[in-house]
Amino acid sequence: MKNNYFWIKVLDVVLIIGALLFYNQYAGYHKSMQAANSKVKAYADQVKQIRKSSSAKSGSASGSAKYKDGTYTGSARGYGGTITVKVTVEQDTITDINVTDASHETAEYYNSAVKVLDNILNSQTTDVATVSGATYSSTGLKNAVKAALSKAKK
Numbered sequence: 001m002k003n004n005y006f007w008i009k010v011l012d013v014v015l016i017i018g019a020l021l022f023y024n025q026y027a028g029y030h031k032s033m034q035a036a037n038s039k040v041k042a043y044a045d046q047v048k049q050i051r052k053s054s055s056a057k058s059g060s061a062s063g064s065a066k067y068k069d070g071t072y073t074g075s076a077r078g079y080g081g082t083i084t085v086k087v088t089v090e091q092d093t094i095t096d097i098n099v100t101d102a103s104h105e106t107a108e109y110y111n112s113a114v115k116v117l118d119n120i121l122n123s124q125t126t127d128v129a130t131v132s133g134a135t136y137s138s139t140g141l142k143n144a145v146k147a148a149l150s151k152a153k154k
Contacts, residue, residue, distance in 0.1 A: 065092040067152040073100070074148030078113075078140025080104035085141065087148035094124055097145060105137055113137035120145055 067089045075084045081104030088096040097117045102110055112134035119128040126146045131138040 065154060067092050067149065068154055070152060072148040072151045074144045074146065074151065076140045076143030076147055078102065078105050078144075079109050079134070079136035080106055083137075083140040083144045085144040085148055087145055087152070089149075089152050094121055094145075094149075097121060099141070102137075105140075109134040109137045113141055116141050117145070 069090050071086055071088045073084060073086050075082050077083070082101070083099065083105065084101040086096075086098045086100055087094060088098075097120060099114070099117075105113075113131050115131055116128060116138040120126055120142070126142050126149065128142065130142070
């Protein structure tokens with residue numbers, strides 16, 4: 001019985017040391033992840049600031065605007081048929097994209113493809129990647145936006 005009691009104490013000590021080592025590793029990992037997240041956030045803030053300042057510079061220089069303000073309609077062929085969009089431009093910035101007709105698109109592909117519109121709005125260009133698995137629908141959306149923007153060019 002004494003021998004069993006000894007091994008139970010040894011096992012307790014080993015478990016406590018293991019728990020302390022695990023906690024120490026976790027604390028170090030957590031701290032390094034917080035540092036990495038703050039670096040990524042700082043980088044994202046810098047990118048936003050650069051985009052803002054370059055957008056302000058290009059919009060403020062006389063004659064450098066690419067687009068006329070307004071709402072423009074464009075259409076293009078998607079997976080299931082014609083896709084029509086309305087694109088709103090204000091101060092040389094794409095502010096809104098609305099799909100007015102995509103009635104012949106397969107819902108599954110279309111629902112994946114609409115992500116491309118957010119990418120266009122965020123990057124302010126139609127030169128964005130298509131959505132894998134919904135290539136034809138996302139290409140149709142991109143081309144419809146391109147067609148609308150071609151009408152907005154100065």
